[in-house]
Amino acid sequence: MNKPKRPSPNLKRNEGRHQDPVERTKNFEEVALGFNMEEALTEAARCLNCKNKPCELACPVNVKIPEFITSLYQEDIQSSVLKIYETSLFPAICGRVCPQEEYCEAACVLKDKFGSVSIGRLERFVADYARKNNMLKLPECDKDNGLKVACVGSGPASLAVAAELRKKGYDVTVFEALHEYGGVLRYGIPTFRLPREVIDFEVENLKKMGVKFIKNVLIGKSISLDEIRKDFDAVFIGSGAGLPSPLGVNGEDLIGVYSSNEFLTRINLMKGYKFPEYDTPVYVGKKVVVVGGGNTAMDSARCAKRLNPESVTVLYRRTKAEMPARAEEIENAIEEGIKFEFLTAPVELEGDEKGRLKRVKCIRMELGEPDSSGRRKPVPIKGSEFYIEADVIIAAIGQSPNPLIQQTSKIETNKWNCLVVNEKGQTSIEGVFAGGDVVRGGATVLLAMKDGKTAANAIDEYLKSKTSNKN
Numbered sequence: 066m067n068k069p070k071r072p073s074p075n076l077k078r079n080e081g082r083h084q085d086p087v088e089r090t091k092n093f094e095e096v097a098l099g100f101n102m103e104e105a106l107t108e109a110a111r112c113l114n115c116k117n118k119p120c121e122l123a124c125p126v127n128v129k130i131p132e133f134i135t136s137l138y139q140e141d142i143q144s145s146v147l148k149i150y151e152t153s154l155f156p157a158i159c160g161r162v163c164p165q166e167e168y169c170e171a172a173c174v175l176k177d178k179f180g181s182v183s184i185g186r187l188e189r190f191v192a193d194y195a196r197k198n199n200m201l202k203l204p205e206c207d208k209d210n211g212l213k214v215a216c217v218g219s220g221p222a223s224l225a226v227a228a229e230l231r232k233k234g235y236d237v238t239v240f241e242a243l244h245e246y247g248g249v250l251r252y253g254i255p256t257f258r259l260p261r262e263v264i265d266f267e268v269e270n271l272k273k274m275g276v277k278f279i280k281n282v283l284i285g286k287s288i289s290l291d292e293i294r295k296d297f298d299a300v301f302i303g304s305g306a307g308l309p310s311p312l313g314v315n316g317e318d319l320i321g322v323y324s325s326n327e328f329l330t331r332i333n334l335m336k337g338y339k340f341p342e343y344d345t346p347v348y349v350g351k352k353v354v355v356v357g358g359g360n361t362a363m364d365s366a367r368c369a370k371r372l373n374p375e376s377v378t379v380l381y382r383r384t385k386a387e388m389p390a391r392a393e394e395i396e397n398a399i400e401e402g403i404k405f406e407f408l409t410a411p412v413e414l415e416g417d418e419k420g421r422l423k424r425v426k427c428i429r430m431e432l433g434e435p436d437s438s439g440r441r442k443p444v445p446i447k448g449s450e451f452y453i454e455a456d457v458i459i460a461a462i463g464q465s466p467n468p469l470i471q472q473t474s475k476i477e478t479n480k481w482n483c484l485v486v487n488e489k490g491q492t493s494i495e496g497v498f499a500g501g502d503v504v505r506g507g508a509t510v511l512l513a514m515k516d517g518k519t520a521a522n523a524i525d526e527y528l529k530s531k532t533s534n535k536n
Contacts, residue, residue: 068103069110071138078180079108086400090370093256093338096397097161097186105190109138112182115174120184123172125515126153130169130184137191143202146195149188150204154228154270155514157196157263158221160189162254163511164391196266203274207234212528215240215297217284217470220248221510222303222501224267225517226524227276233525237276238297242283245334248305249502250510252334253326255364257371258394285469290476290497298531299496299524302470302484303517306502310463312356316414321350321422325357325365325461332368350456351375354425356411357461358388363395365459366403377403378453382410382430382443408432410443412450414458425453466503481506490520491527498524 069076082098083089089096100108112134120130129148136145149156165171165185173181195201214230216223219241227237245251247264272278284290284304294300309324311317328347331337337347353374355366358381370377379398381388384407388395399405406427413426429449432441471478477485477493483506490498500516502508 068106068138071110072113073110074113074175074179076107076111076179078111079104079183079186081183081186083397086397086402089257090401093371095260096257099193100183100186100190102194105187106138106140108183108187109134111175111179112138113174119172119174120169120182123168125168125511126159126518128152128156128159128169128188133191134182134184134187137187142191142194142198143200145191146201149191153514154204155221155224155267156188157192158250158259158267159511159514160185160187160192161259161263162250162509164509166392168511201270203270204232206232206274209236210234212236212299212532213238213297214524214528215293215300217290217293217300217302218242218248218304218501218503219246219268219278219280220303220305220501220513221250222305222503222513222517222520223248223301224271225514226301226303226500226521227271228274229518229521230524231271231274231276233521235525235528239271239276239278240282240284240293241278241280242304243334244280246278246280248303252330253361253364255329255333255368257367258364283469285467285473290470290474290494294494294496298528299498301490301517301520301524302492302497302499302503303501303513304467304470304503306464306466306483306505306507308465308467308482309460310465312411312414312458312460312462314411314413316416316422319414319416319422320420321348321455321457322414323457323459325355325361325459326464328365328459329361329368338368338371347372348457349374352453352455352457353377354411354453354455354458355379355461356458357381357463358383358390359461359463360390360394361464362459362461363390363398365461367394367398367401369457369459370398370401370403374456378455379403379405380409380411380425380427380453381405381407383432383440384408387432387440406453408443410445411458415452422455422458425455425458427451427453464502464507466506488519489523489526490516491523496527 133148170181335345336343337345430443433444436442484499498520501513
């Protein structure tokens, strides 16, 4: 191809190709189709290769963005992906699920006049191309140092810790409570956003590096935190936030009421969308209501849509402008025919004589003064109640950490039951570190990975100090 000269910032930003909205609601295949080589090289030509690298500085894991894009433009895909590997071993994941519009792309100097470089799509292209063409070279690990580190949970924070510490020569074991690895990457994010072969590939790479994985072990139940500390020199807790928040209204015990955690786990981890091929029934009925405005709500609504109900309606108590979900996910949901009722909240769930959900009593809201988050607080409008018929309602209004570890140890927590850590990820128990949603309560995959890298460096520093003191 005759690729454009670089830099060519005035070229139109490429938003990527997608499956047809009607067709994709009939399958769980990936919606975003990614770039081909010509599209990737043309988009790479738009990068100015800024000397001060604002995009790199804005990235929580400091991916060397101008450098990997330069190598891509030069059609040196292997150098490009290895440049990403210097700071992140998971470009195929981050290229898909990281909210680049809030970080690197928000900092791109082309944003206001020409539109940001499509950094996330370029990262995904490089990672996918290298994987499919066997061009990846795993980083070399330092000589084994004889020190053992346990990672609780196999989500993004723990995977980041495992990668960083294995490179430094530590003996790392990852413990997973469920029957597959990946944590929220696998049970929380649908296959149409993150294909399972991508997760499997990243886990297999860590195994090749020497990281050990053990599943079906629930820390706090199968084995206590104190017991695991006896066998390891340090422990990282990255067990996520899997405890759902209830709606807090009458009728939550009716048949047809799901938490987003249960609904998405049944579909994503237990392959409920393939019933009866897989023995995991997922009832949606004819009319589905989803409550919430975040990415989890969008994932729940879009998964429900693919199970072929007559309608899926999202209730959100603020306006579209305040929705915390990624703009791309909201637009994808709208394209797929999902309805939205903004400034609306459920106040009661009503059932039939058999105890099945029949309809949702709702109330209209208006925005009042800003709350502690800085967003205007939704206030009920008296006398505005109305009903929406529903066979199923899915609550996607937040989650908190599973309390098992907290209840079976003396680790410090805050009022939301999240683990309390210092700036290095150190908990109140010596040698125990934590990060990701078990600390934050619910955040992005990228921030979990950032926490993991921070904690890995702190664990390395802690164990080196401890070893030198012994000597």
